[in-house]
Amino acid sequence: MKYIVSLLIIETLTLFTLKDIVKIRSARVTFLTFIIHFILSIWLWGLLIKALAYKSFFDNPEHISLLMNFTGVICAIVVPRLLLIVLHYTGRLFRIRKGGYVKWLTYSGLTISILIFSVITFGTFYTRFNFITENVEIKIKGLNNDLDGLRIVQLSDLHLSAFYNHSKSLRGVMDRVNALKPDLILNTGDFVTYGWREFDSFDTILSVAKSRYGNYAVMGNHDFGTYHPIFTEADRDNNVLIINNKVKASGYTILNDTNTTVKIKGAKIGLIGIITKGRFPDIIHGNLGKALSGLDTVDLKILLSHDPNQWQTDVVSKTDIDITLSGHTHAMQMGIYTKIFRWSPAKYIYPHWNGLYTQGSQAHYVNRGLGLLAIPFRIWMPPEITLITLKREDD
DSSP states (O other), rough: OOOHHHHHHHHHHHHHHHOOOOSSOOOHHHHHHHHHHHHHHHHHHHHHHHHHHHOSTTOOHHHHHHHHHHHHHHHIIIIIHHHHHHHHHHHHTTTTOOSSSHHHHHHHHHHHHHHHHHHHHHHHHHHGGGEEEEEEEEEEOOGGGGTTTOOEEOOOOOOOOGGGTTTTHHHHHHHHHHHHHOSSSEEOOOOSSSSSGTTTTTHHHHOOOOSSOOOOEEEOGGGGGTTTTOOHHHHHHOOOOOOOOOOHHHHHHOOSEEEEEEEEETTTEEEEEEOOOEEEEEEEOOOOOOTTTTOOOSSEEEEEESSHIIIIIIIIITTTOEEEHHHHHHHGGEEOOOOOOEOOOOGOEEEEOOOOEEETEEEEEEEEHHHHHOSSSOOOOOOOEEEEEEEEOOO
């Protein structure tokens, strides 16, 4: 109820603010201003009413999409309105004796509000679907000649409810993956955000992507039902079983704290998978020792570890794993993305937040994900398909 009251107050104060702004404008400008305001308000209140009236399972993809869209509307409409109100009424406070308001404060608030709305709208309707293929070359000293030129596609963090009503976009991604002619497809987890129902029938679409030597995946922390608000421990256990079956139906072999050997011509690759549980900052990693147990002598070891922070704590300088693949960060779904410079606030939480990192002979790649978490937009930080090509480097 307090949220509804807060929204009503913001709605009312926004109307008074707009009235002050347009009172000396033409009738056409006034009409257009209030029409835009009411359209945005109808959008906001319509989503709120729909969310409050929702009665089915919490983790239905429709519901998760609805909650995410409502959060996006709060960011795009309510936050800018609140900013405008604060600046406008601060100006009125400064002019309390003379009357009126400080125009530069009000118009600064209006300009910033329009900018925020525009950026979020662009991020919602364009950037989130602007899938970028990152071509990465990893050089490995003494790499078996049969692995030289091997093509690995990494996918991560699909959060499938983000593709509710956008299944064609996901199918397009799978077609793009196939066009890359991968030898291996490796998925580093977070297929869902809350629960197994988000998977819906997306396994049919995911199974379209195929590679020459197989598809492999691990479970991310969201896949364990950690964030579902009403799951019991029994529900979470059942959730994991169902998601595992859904992932298998999607064409993947699951590596949960285990390993497998893939034979490629005369070479062998050891694929190791580690589970990730918990929530930030209390992330729980699986048993890497158990995951490595029984692995025969191989020419190359690749670890699928959802959380990139595990590389520093458990992998580098402590194992002979050649390549570690991670996701999890989403690159915070916002930042600066150019060919020569990249930055995201994610770097302050995850030192390895996106891209290729090396230390000695060990490499770590962090994928910024395909889907969305919490908010329905990406700001200058497009979703990613990673194509890794292995290259032999002579000793």
